[in-house]
Amino acid sequence: MALTEVRKRTSQASYLDIAGNAASTPEFEFMGTGFTELNEEPGAxxxxxxxxxxxxxxxxxxxxxxxxxxxxxxxxSEKAIKYIIDVGKFQKNGAEAETDYIIVDLDEAAAGENAFAARKFHVAIEVASFTDNDGEMGCEGNLLGVGDPVVGTFNTTTKTFAEGVQVGS
Structure with a gap:
């Protein structure tokens, strides 16, 4: 009997637009190093x-x-973390606390080199606390969904999202 392979967290990548709402061109940064928790809760x-x-x-x-x-x-030095810290540090609100967040399924290749199935969420960044973890500073909170997600593909080299593009097999 073959063992069932459970999907690994490393097969999913997260990116945050650190240019925010004010910029016409998004600047997506990888959310990896520094993040100890990044869980998705659909909240039906x-x-x-x-x-x-x-x-x-x-x-x-x-x-x-x-x-x-x-x-x-x-x-x-992790740009996505600095962006989140600044939202809480300067107590930004409204549109200043909103940006785009992308979840990329690295195990679902799409047409094109380094392109993968992805979902884009517009989010409000809720910084709940700046924590002290044995002398090392942390940050915790939530990315809160604003509206419906957008399905598409994300190119991990160019860091660009293409809305509605069909996933290849």
């Missing part, structure tokens, strides 16, 4: 109704409250 929202002819309720998915909790060491 449900409704429930029980009809008179049923003893059990009928439930449905009505939407999502998507978020990605993060925990990172404050490594300022």
């Amino acid at each position: 929202q449900t409704s429930s109704k029980r009809y008179v002819n049923n003893s059990a309720a009928t439930r449905a998915i009505t939407g999502y409250e998507w978020q990605t909790p993060f925990n990172a060491d404050q490594i300022k």
Whole structure:
């Protein structure tokens, strides 16, 4: 009997646009070194109704409250971490605390060299705390989804996202 292979976290890459909303050209930076937690929580929202002819309720998915909790060491040479720190440090809000975040599935190649299936989320960066981890400074919070995700492909060399491009086999 063959063992079932569980997908590894390293088969997924995350990128943050550090140019933010003000720039016309995004500048995506890899979110790797320094991040000790970067989990995706779709946060399905449900409704429930029980009809008179049923003893059990009928439930449905009505939407999502998507978020990605993060925990990172404050490594300022890592551009994505510095960008997040600055949101909390300068208490940015509204559009100044929003940017784009991309999740790339490195195990799902797309047409073109170094292109992979990806999802782009517009996010609000919630910096919850600057932590002290035995004398080393950390940062934790959430990337909060703003609107619906966009499906496409991401080129890991050029760091560009193409919306709606179909994934190759």
